[in-house]
Amino acid sequence: MNRKKFIESQGATCLNWTWSWSFINKKDKVIIFGAWDKETNGNTTVILDKKWEYNPIGRKNKAYTQSLEHIRLIEEKGYSLKTFKIIYSDEKKDVNNNGPAVIKDFIPELNTMTLIKKGTKWYALNDRISYFLPEEVENPTQYFEGACRKVTVNTYERNFEARKKCISHYGLKCIVCSFDFQKVYGSLGDGYIHVHHLKPLSEIGKEYKLDPIKDLRPVCPNCHAMIHRRQSDLSIDDLKSHLKKTKNT
Ligand SMILES: [Zn+2]
Ligand SMILES: [Zn+2]
Known part of the structure; x- marks a missing residue:
């Protein structure tokens, strides 16, 4: 299957099959980005970077404009983000690293991702793999889980080593x-x-x-969402007694 056939089989399309970086399925409100292997770090991939706006000879990339609009639809219009893996090849680059990036291969499989903006870059984060973020994402951030539930997370909650220590102390x-x-x-x-x-x-x-033991606690995603539901977070004890109360009524 070629890339065009794969994207079309997902009900999505784009402005141009040669230069597009991202694709849209308006009916299901889905945006699809290719995720380069070389832009992937753990469960996080850079899907768009302001630096990609112009090509090396100073011409504006049409694909960038299209992708920016797709990002806006995710941020403002409730579109969900999916990615598929693409394998990079530099066979068309010259010694000065000029020339087009070539897609050597791709994996015809979509992953549902969370969009995160940080600095000049937009990242797709796969929550399902682990809770690790690259160091670049150092600030607290808000993100959408699914299309409707807003959860505030911070880097500490996604720090892999800290998470391990917390779990080995409190259990799962x-x-x-x-x-x-x-x-x-x-x-x-x-x-x-x-x-x-x-x-x-x-x-x-x-x-x-x-301090992973003093500062972190294991919580299920439901309780976690409820903790962060309001403007200011609920404490563990508050949520516990709230849960007790609602169970008894
Ligand atoms: Zn939390
Ligand atoms: Zn729970």
């Missing part, structure tokens, strides 16, 4: 409701849990050093 059960992914989903749920950071980000100064 939700500290609020005791939900145990492995118990309910078997091997599929093994090792899965969110990690919540207790300190409000506004209270964190420059000197702050994360």
